[in-house]
Amino acid sequence: MTATQTEKRGAVQPDTEPTPGPVLEVKDLRVVFTRHGRQIHAVNGLNYRLHAGQTLAIIGESGSGKSVGVRSLMGLLPPSARVTGSVQLNGQELVGLSEKEFRSVRGREIAMVFQDPATSLNPTMNIGSQIVEAIRLHAPMRKKEAEAKAVELLKLVRLPSPETRVSQFPHQLSGGMRQRVVIAIALASDPKVLIADEATTALDVTTQAQIMELLVDIQERLGTAVIMISHDIGLAANYAHDVMVMYAGKVVEHAETKALFSNVQMPYTKALLGAVPQLTTKPHSKLTVIGGHPPDLSNLPSGCPFAPRCPRATDICVEEEPRLVEHAKRHRYACWHPVNGQALEAGGTKELLEVDAHEPLERDGDHRSDEQRGSTA
Numbered sequence: 498m499t500a501t502q503t504e505k506r507g508a509v510q511p512d513t514e515p516t517p518g519p520v521l522e523v524k525d526l527r528v529v530f531t532r533h534g535r536q537i538h539a540v541n542g543l544n545y546r547l548h549a550g551q552t553l554a555i556i557g558e559s560g561s562g563k564s565v566g567v568r569s570l571m572g573l574l575p576p577s578a579r580v581t582g583s584v585q586l587n588g589q590e591l592v593g594l595s596e597k598e599f600r601s602v603r604g605r606e607i608a609m610v611f612q613d614p615a616t617s618l619n620p621t622m623n624i625g626s627q628i629v630e631a632i633r634l635h636a637p638m639r640k641k642e643a644e645a646k647a648v649e650l651l652k653l654v655r656l657p658s659p660e661t662r663v664s665q666f667p668h669q670l671s672g673g674m675r676q677r678v679v680i681a682i683a684l685a686s687d688p689k690v691l692i693a694d695e696a697t698t699a700l701d702v703t704t705q706a707q708i709m710e711l712l713v714d715i716q717e718r719l720g721t722a723v724i725m726i727s728h729d730i731g732l733a734a735n736y737a738h739d740v741m742v743m744y745a746g747k748v749v750e751h752a753e754t755k756a757l758f759s760n761v762q763m764p765y766t767k768a769l770l771g772a773v774p775q776l777t778t779k780p781h782s783k784l785t786v787i788g789g790h791p792p793d794l795s796n797l798p799s800g801c802p803f804a805p806r807c808p809r810a811t812d813i814c815v816e817e818e819p820r821l822v823e824h825a826k827r828h829r830y831a832c833w834h835p836v837n838g839q840a841l842e843a844g845g846t847k848e849l850l851e852v853d854a855h856e857p858l859e860r861d862g863d864h865r866s867d868e869q870r871g872s873t874a
Protein backbone atom coordinates (compact mmCIF):
# COMPACT_ATOMS: atom_id res chain seq x y z
CA MET A 498 0.00 0.00 0.00
CA THR A 499 1.37 3.42 -0.84
CA ALA A 500 1.64 6.07 1.83
CA THR A 501 -0.99 8.80 1.74
CA GLN A 502 0.01 12.44 1.42
CA THR A 503 -0.74 13.04 5.08
CA GLU A 504 1.50 10.13 6.08
CA LYS A 505 4.23 11.27 3.72
CA ARG A 506 4.21 14.77 5.11
CA GLY A 507 3.99 13.40 8.63
CA ALA A 508 0.77 14.95 9.89
CA VAL A 509 0.02 18.32 11.12
CA GLN A 510 2.97 20.43 12.10
CA PRO A 511 3.37 23.47 9.88
CA ASP A 512 6.71 25.22 9.34
CA THR A 513 5.47 28.11 11.41
CA GLU A 514 5.33 27.83 15.19
CA PRO A 515 2.27 25.74 16.09
CA THR A 516 -0.39 27.64 18.00
CA PRO A 517 -1.07 26.15 21.40
CA GLY A 518 -4.85 25.86 21.08
CA PRO A 519 -7.21 25.13 18.23
CA VAL A 520 -7.70 27.79 15.58
CA LEU A 521 -11.33 26.85 15.27
CA GLU A 522 -13.56 25.32 17.90
CA VAL A 523 -17.10 24.33 16.98
CA LYS A 524 -19.54 23.31 19.71
CA ASP A 525 -23.05 22.02 19.29
CA LEU A 526 -23.49 23.92 16.02
CA ARG A 527 -27.05 23.75 14.70
CA VAL A 528 -28.70 25.27 11.67
CA VAL A 529 -32.46 25.32 11.17
CA PHE A 530 -34.12 26.79 8.08
CA THR A 531 -37.71 27.87 8.13
CA ARG A 532 -39.42 27.33 4.84
CA HIS A 533 -43.17 27.47 4.16
CA GLY A 534 -43.78 27.16 7.90
CA ARG A 535 -41.64 24.01 8.16
CA GLN A 536 -38.42 23.76 10.11
CA ILE A 537 -35.60 22.04 8.25
CA HIS A 538 -32.91 20.78 10.62
CA ALA A 539 -29.95 20.92 8.26
CA VAL A 540 -27.17 20.75 10.87
CA ASN A 541 -27.80 19.04 14.18
CA GLY A 542 -25.05 19.49 16.72
CA LEU A 543 -21.54 19.56 15.23
CA ASN A 544 -18.53 19.44 17.55
CA TYR A 545 -14.96 19.64 16.34
CA ARG A 546 -11.66 21.41 16.73
CA LEU A 547 -9.23 22.40 14.04
CA HIS A 548 -5.58 23.21 14.62
CA ALA A 549 -3.12 25.18 12.53
CA GLY A 550 -1.75 23.10 9.69
CA GLN A 551 -4.47 20.48 10.03
CA THR A 552 -6.82 19.30 7.29
CA LEU A 553 -10.27 18.08 8.19
CA ALA A 554 -12.29 16.40 5.45
CA ILE A 555 -16.07 16.36 5.67
CA ILE A 556 -17.72 13.67 3.63
CA GLY A 557 -21.29 12.44 3.23
CA GLU A 558 -24.08 12.10 0.73
CA SER A 559 -25.66 15.07 -0.94
CA GLY A 560 -27.88 16.96 1.50
CA SER A 561 -26.10 15.72 4.64
CA GLY A 562 -25.32 19.25 5.79
CA LYS A 563 -21.66 19.57 4.78
CA SER A 564 -21.97 22.91 2.99
CA VAL A 565 -24.49 24.45 5.36
CA GLY A 566 -22.19 23.47 8.25
CA VAL A 567 -19.21 25.36 6.79
CA ARG A 568 -21.18 28.25 5.35
CA SER A 569 -22.50 28.96 8.82
CA LEU A 570 -18.88 29.50 9.92
CA MET A 571 -18.66 32.35 7.45
CA GLY A 572 -22.08 33.90 7.90
CA LEU A 573 -22.97 32.88 4.36
CA LEU A 574 -26.46 31.55 5.02
CA PRO A 575 -29.73 33.21 4.01
CA PRO A 576 -31.81 35.05 6.62
CA SER A 577 -34.14 32.03 6.85
CA ALA A 578 -31.34 30.15 8.66
CA ARG A 579 -31.16 30.16 12.46
CA VAL A 580 -27.69 29.27 13.69
CA THR A 581 -27.09 28.27 17.31
CA GLY A 582 -24.20 26.80 19.27
CA SER A 583 -20.71 28.19 19.35
CA VAL A 584 -17.98 28.78 16.77
CA GLN A 585 -14.79 30.22 18.19
CA LEU A 586 -12.21 31.41 15.69
CA ASN A 587 -9.01 32.14 17.56
CA GLY A 588 -11.14 32.80 20.60
CA GLN A 589 -13.63 35.09 18.83
CA GLU A 590 -17.24 33.94 18.92
CA LEU A 591 -18.78 33.98 15.45
CA VAL A 592 -22.30 32.76 16.16
CA GLY A 593 -24.55 35.77 16.50
CA LEU A 594 -22.33 38.20 14.58
CA SER A 595 -24.15 40.72 12.42
CA GLU A 596 -23.56 40.74 8.65
CA LYS A 597 -21.37 43.82 9.09
CA GLU A 598 -19.27 42.09 11.76
CA PHE A 599 -18.99 38.96 9.64
CA ARG A 600 -17.62 41.03 6.78
CA SER A 601 -14.49 41.78 8.75
CA VAL A 602 -13.97 38.08 9.56
CA ARG A 603 -14.90 36.63 6.19
CA GLY A 604 -12.02 36.59 3.80
CA ARG A 605 -9.72 37.95 6.47
CA GLU A 606 -9.58 35.23 9.13
CA ILE A 607 -11.46 32.55 7.28
CA ALA A 608 -11.73 32.19 3.52
CA MET A 609 -13.52 29.85 1.18
CA VAL A 610 -12.75 28.35 -2.21
CA PHE A 611 -15.79 27.13 -4.11
CA GLN A 612 -16.26 24.43 -6.71
CA ASP A 613 -16.52 26.53 -9.83
CA PRO A 614 -13.69 29.02 -10.32
CA ALA A 615 -15.52 30.52 -13.30
CA THR A 616 -18.33 31.84 -11.10
CA SER A 617 -15.98 32.92 -8.27
CA LEU A 618 -14.13 35.32 -10.57
CA ASN A 619 -15.39 38.50 -12.19
CA PRO A 620 -15.25 37.92 -15.98
CA THR A 621 -14.97 41.65 -16.69
CA MET A 622 -11.86 42.35 -14.57
CA ASN A 623 -8.34 41.16 -15.18
CA ILE A 624 -7.04 38.80 -12.54
CA GLY A 625 -4.44 41.23 -11.26
CA SER A 626 -7.12 43.82 -10.42
CA GLN A 627 -9.23 41.17 -8.69
CA ILE A 628 -6.35 40.12 -6.45
CA VAL A 629 -5.37 43.73 -5.77
CA GLU A 630 -8.97 44.46 -4.77
CA ALA A 631 -8.96 41.52 -2.33
CA ILE A 632 -5.62 42.60 -0.85
CA ARG A 633 -6.67 46.24 -0.36
CA LEU A 634 -10.04 45.24 1.08
CA HIS A 635 -8.31 43.72 4.08
CA ALA A 636 -5.17 45.81 4.33
CA PRO A 637 -5.23 49.34 2.96
CA MET A 638 -2.03 49.92 0.99
CA ARG A 639 -0.82 51.75 -2.10
CA LYS A 640 -1.85 50.28 -5.44
CA LYS A 641 1.73 49.61 -6.54
CA GLU A 642 2.45 47.74 -3.33
CA ALA A 643 -0.73 45.67 -3.70
CA GLU A 644 0.17 44.89 -7.32
CA ALA A 645 3.55 43.57 -6.23
CA LYS A 646 1.83 41.47 -3.55
CA ALA A 647 -0.61 40.13 -6.18
CA VAL A 648 2.34 38.85 -8.23
CA GLU A 649 3.80 37.27 -5.08
CA LEU A 650 0.50 35.54 -4.39
CA LEU A 651 0.35 34.23 -7.94
CA LYS A 652 3.86 32.87 -7.45
CA LEU A 653 2.74 31.26 -4.20
CA VAL A 654 -0.05 29.44 -6.03
CA ARG A 655 2.46 28.55 -8.76
CA LEU A 656 0.69 30.23 -11.65
CA PRO A 657 3.14 30.23 -14.54
CA SER A 658 4.40 33.67 -15.72
CA PRO A 659 2.56 35.66 -13.03
CA GLU A 660 3.89 39.01 -14.21
CA THR A 661 2.15 38.66 -17.56
CA ARG A 662 -0.90 36.75 -16.29
CA VAL A 663 -2.02 39.65 -14.09
CA SER A 664 -3.30 41.51 -17.12
CA GLN A 665 -5.28 38.54 -18.41
CA PHE A 666 -8.99 37.90 -17.93
CA PRO A 667 -10.46 34.72 -16.39
CA HIS A 668 -11.58 33.34 -19.78
CA GLN A 669 -7.96 33.36 -20.95
CA LEU A 670 -6.94 30.86 -18.28
CA SER A 671 -7.55 27.13 -17.97
CA GLY A 672 -9.86 25.80 -15.22
CA GLY A 673 -6.87 24.78 -13.07
CA MET A 674 -5.24 28.20 -13.49
CA ARG A 675 -8.49 29.93 -12.58
CA GLN A 676 -8.73 27.87 -9.41
CA ARG A 677 -5.15 28.90 -8.55
CA VAL A 678 -6.23 32.53 -8.93
CA VAL A 679 -9.24 31.91 -6.68
CA ILE A 680 -6.91 30.38 -4.08
CA ALA A 681 -4.58 33.39 -4.41
CA ILE A 682 -7.55 35.70 -3.71
CA ALA A 683 -8.54 33.54 -0.73
CA LEU A 684 -4.98 33.81 0.61
CA ALA A 685 -4.81 37.59 0.08
CA SER A 686 -5.51 38.26 3.74
CA ASP A 687 -3.47 35.35 5.13
CA PRO A 688 -6.51 33.54 6.59
CA LYS A 689 -6.10 31.14 9.48
CA VAL A 690 -8.73 28.78 8.07
CA LEU A 691 -9.30 27.94 4.44
CA ILE A 692 -12.48 26.12 3.46
CA ALA A 693 -12.37 24.21 0.19
CA ASP A 694 -15.95 23.28 -0.73
CA GLU A 695 -15.63 20.76 -3.55
CA ALA A 696 -12.81 23.00 -4.75
CA THR A 697 -11.40 20.46 -7.21
CA THR A 698 -14.58 18.72 -8.34
CA ALA A 699 -14.86 20.64 -11.60
CA LEU A 700 -11.28 19.84 -12.59
CA ASP A 701 -9.75 16.87 -14.37
CA VAL A 702 -7.93 14.38 -12.15
CA THR A 703 -4.42 15.59 -12.96
CA THR A 704 -5.29 19.21 -12.28
CA GLN A 705 -7.21 18.09 -9.21
CA ALA A 706 -4.09 16.45 -7.81
CA GLN A 707 -2.01 19.55 -8.63
CA ILE A 708 -4.44 21.82 -6.78
CA MET A 709 -4.48 19.48 -3.77
CA GLU A 710 -0.68 19.41 -3.73
CA LEU A 711 -0.75 23.19 -3.88
CA LEU A 712 -3.06 23.35 -0.85
CA VAL A 713 -0.73 21.00 1.03
CA ASP A 714 2.25 23.16 0.11
CA ILE A 715 0.49 26.36 1.21
CA GLN A 716 -0.62 24.72 4.40
CA GLU A 717 2.90 23.63 5.23
CA ARG A 718 4.35 27.04 4.42
CA LEU A 719 1.71 29.21 6.07
CA GLY A 720 0.26 26.87 8.70
CA THR A 721 -3.27 27.40 7.37
CA ALA A 722 -5.91 25.04 8.72
CA VAL A 723 -8.02 23.53 5.95
CA ILE A 724 -11.54 22.14 5.90
CA MET A 725 -12.18 20.23 2.70
CA ILE A 726 -15.62 19.13 1.65
CA SER A 727 -15.51 16.44 -0.94
CA HIS A 728 -17.59 13.81 -2.59
CA ASP A 729 -14.29 12.20 -3.53
CA ILE A 730 -13.48 9.88 -0.66
CA GLY A 731 -10.11 9.07 -2.24
CA LEU A 732 -9.09 12.72 -1.95
CA ALA A 733 -10.15 12.80 1.70
CA ALA A 734 -8.20 9.61 2.39
CA ASN A 735 -5.13 10.99 0.69
CA TYR A 736 -5.01 14.56 1.94
CA ALA A 737 -6.91 14.89 5.23
CA HIS A 738 -5.58 14.31 8.73
CA ASP A 739 -9.06 13.77 10.13
CA VAL A 740 -12.29 12.75 8.45
CA MET A 741 -15.78 13.57 9.64
CA VAL A 742 -18.67 11.63 8.11
CA MET A 743 -22.02 13.43 8.09
CA TYR A 744 -25.49 12.01 7.72
CA ALA A 745 -28.75 13.93 8.12
CA GLY A 746 -26.95 16.94 9.57
CA LYS A 747 -25.12 14.90 12.20
CA VAL A 748 -21.63 13.48 12.54
CA VAL A 749 -21.91 9.70 12.52
CA GLU A 750 -18.18 8.87 12.44
CA HIS A 751 -15.14 11.06 13.11
CA ALA A 752 -11.58 9.82 13.31
CA GLU A 753 -8.04 10.23 12.18
CA THR A 754 -7.99 9.37 8.50
CA LYS A 755 -5.93 6.20 8.83
CA ALA A 756 -8.02 4.91 11.72
CA LEU A 757 -11.20 5.63 9.84
CA PHE A 758 -10.29 3.94 6.59
CA SER A 759 -8.53 0.96 8.16
CA ASN A 760 -11.24 0.33 10.71
CA VAL A 761 -14.57 1.66 9.46
CA GLN A 762 -17.23 1.25 12.11
CA MET A 763 -20.37 3.02 11.02
CA PRO A 764 -22.31 1.00 8.41
CA TYR A 765 -23.08 4.27 6.61
CA THR A 766 -19.36 5.03 6.17
CA LYS A 767 -18.85 1.48 4.95
CA ALA A 768 -21.63 1.95 2.43
CA LEU A 769 -20.11 5.23 1.24
CA LEU A 770 -16.78 3.50 0.69
CA GLY A 771 -18.50 0.62 -1.09
CA ALA A 772 -19.90 3.10 -3.57
CA VAL A 773 -16.38 4.08 -4.66
CA PRO A 774 -14.58 2.04 -7.34
CA GLN A 775 -11.19 0.66 -6.18
CA LEU A 776 -8.20 -0.23 -8.32
CA THR A 777 -8.89 -3.82 -7.35
CA THR A 778 -12.53 -3.62 -8.45
CA LYS A 779 -13.02 -6.13 -11.26
CA PRO A 780 -14.42 -4.78 -14.53
CA HIS A 781 -18.24 -4.96 -14.69
CA SER A 782 -18.49 -5.78 -10.99
CA LYS A 783 -21.25 -3.90 -9.18
CA LEU A 784 -20.53 -1.07 -6.79
CA THR A 785 -22.53 -0.92 -3.60
CA VAL A 786 -25.53 1.34 -3.91
CA ILE A 787 -26.95 2.79 -0.72
CA GLY A 788 -30.64 1.95 -1.06
CA GLY A 789 -33.42 4.23 0.15
CA HIS A 790 -33.22 7.93 0.89
CA PRO A 791 -31.88 10.14 3.66
CA PRO A 792 -34.58 11.16 6.17
CA ASP A 793 -36.78 14.21 5.84
CA LEU A 794 -34.86 16.92 7.70
CA SER A 795 -38.09 18.55 8.76
CA ASN A 796 -39.22 15.36 10.44
CA LEU A 797 -36.18 13.49 11.75
CA PRO A 798 -36.80 10.01 13.21
CA SER A 799 -36.24 9.44 16.92
CA GLY A 800 -33.80 6.57 16.41
CA CYS A 801 -30.66 6.35 14.28
CA PRO A 802 -31.38 8.39 11.14
CA PHE A 803 -29.62 5.74 9.02
CA ALA A 804 -31.62 2.83 10.49
CA PRO A 805 -34.20 2.52 7.68
CA ARG A 806 -31.34 2.00 5.17
CA CYS A 807 -28.96 0.05 7.38
CA PRO A 808 -28.40 -3.69 6.84
CA ARG A 809 -27.38 -4.09 10.49
CA ALA A 810 -30.33 -2.28 12.03
CA THR A 811 -32.34 -3.89 14.81
CA ASP A 812 -35.20 -2.64 16.98
CA ILE A 813 -32.99 -0.50 19.19
CA CYS A 814 -31.69 1.43 16.17
CA VAL A 815 -35.22 2.52 15.37
CA GLU A 816 -36.13 3.24 18.97
CA GLU A 817 -33.12 5.04 20.35
CA GLU A 818 -30.55 7.22 18.69
CA PRO A 819 -26.97 6.12 19.40
CA ARG A 820 -24.79 8.96 20.65
CA LEU A 821 -21.48 9.87 19.11
CA VAL A 822 -19.03 8.12 21.42
CA GLU A 823 -15.25 7.91 21.42
CA HIS A 824 -14.86 4.13 21.39
CA ALA A 825 -11.15 4.09 20.58
CA LYS A 826 -8.56 6.82 20.82
CA ARG A 827 -9.57 9.54 18.40
CA HIS A 828 -12.20 7.36 16.77
CA ARG A 829 -15.82 8.25 17.40
CA TYR A 830 -18.92 6.77 15.94
CA ALA A 831 -22.63 6.75 16.60
CA CYS A 832 -23.82 3.18 16.10
CA TRP A 833 -25.46 0.38 18.06
CA HIS A 834 -24.00 -2.28 15.77
CA PRO A 835 -20.61 -1.10 14.50
CA VAL A 836 -19.04 -2.99 11.61
CA ASN A 837 -15.89 -4.23 13.33
CA GLY A 838 -16.65 -3.38 16.92
CA GLN A 839 -18.57 -5.34 19.48
CA ALA A 840 -22.32 -5.26 19.15
CA LEU A 841 -23.70 -2.80 21.66
CA GLU A 842 -26.82 -3.17 23.69
CA ALA A 843 -28.59 -0.21 25.24
CA GLY A 844 -27.80 -1.30 28.80
CA GLY A 845 -24.24 -2.26 27.93
CA THR A 846 -23.09 1.09 26.67
CA LYS A 847 -22.81 2.77 30.03
CA GLU A 848 -19.08 2.21 30.32
CA LEU A 849 -18.50 3.58 26.87
CA LEU A 850 -20.82 6.47 27.45
CA GLU A 851 -18.69 7.53 30.37
CA VAL A 852 -16.03 8.54 27.90
CA ASP A 853 -18.63 10.07 25.64
CA ALA A 854 -17.30 13.53 25.20
CA HIS A 855 -19.89 15.94 24.00
CA GLU A 856 -16.66 17.73 23.39
CA PRO A 857 -14.92 18.20 20.06
CA LEU A 858 -12.44 15.55 18.98
CA GLU A 859 -9.07 16.67 20.31
CA ARG A 860 -5.81 16.33 18.51
CA ASP A 861 -2.69 15.16 20.31
CA GLY A 862 0.24 17.52 20.36
CA ASP A 863 2.12 15.43 17.86
CA HIS A 864 0.64 12.08 17.00
CA ARG A 865 3.20 11.23 14.34
CA SER A 866 4.91 7.89 14.53
CA ASP A 867 8.68 7.87 15.13
CA GLU A 868 9.06 6.87 11.50
CA GLN A 869 7.01 9.84 10.32
CA ARG A 870 8.84 12.21 12.63
CA GLY A 871 12.16 10.96 11.28
CA SER A 872 11.08 11.32 7.69
CA THR A 873 10.07 14.93 8.09
CA ALA A 874 12.81 16.12 10.38
Ligand SMILES: Nc1ncnc2c1ncn2[C@@H]1O[C@H](COP(=O)(O)OP(=O)(O)OP(=O)(O)O)[C@@H](O)[C@H]1O
Binds near residue numbers: 531559560563565794
Ligand atom coordinates in the same frame (compact mmCIF):
# COMPACT_ATOMS: atom_id res chain seq x y z
N1 LIG B 1 -31.73 27.98 1.95
C1 LIG B 1 -32.19 26.81 2.37
N2 LIG B 1 -33.47 26.66 2.76
C2 LIG B 1 -33.93 25.48 3.20
N3 LIG B 1 -33.19 24.35 3.26
C3 LIG B 1 -31.92 24.43 2.88
C4 LIG B 1 -31.33 25.65 2.41
N4 LIG B 1 -30.05 25.42 2.10
C5 LIG B 1 -29.82 24.11 2.36
N5 LIG B 1 -30.94 23.51 2.82
C6 LIG B 1 -31.10 22.12 3.18
O1 LIG B 1 -30.06 21.76 4.05
C7 LIG B 1 -29.68 20.42 3.80
C8 LIG B 1 -28.18 20.32 3.76
O2 LIG B 1 -27.69 20.99 2.60
P1 LIG B 1 -26.16 21.06 2.25
O3 LIG B 1 -26.05 21.93 1.05
O4 LIG B 1 -25.37 21.41 3.44
O5 LIG B 1 -25.85 19.57 1.87
P2 LIG B 1 -24.47 18.98 1.34
O6 LIG B 1 -24.15 17.81 2.21
O7 LIG B 1 -23.44 20.04 1.26
O8 LIG B 1 -24.90 18.50 -0.10
P3 LIG B 1 -24.08 18.57 -1.49
O9 LIG B 1 -23.00 17.56 -1.34
O10 LIG B 1 -25.09 18.21 -2.51
O11 LIG B 1 -23.57 19.97 -1.62
C9 LIG B 1 -30.32 20.00 2.49
O12 LIG B 1 -31.34 19.06 2.76
C10 LIG B 1 -30.91 21.24 1.94
O13 LIG B 1 -32.14 21.01 1.35
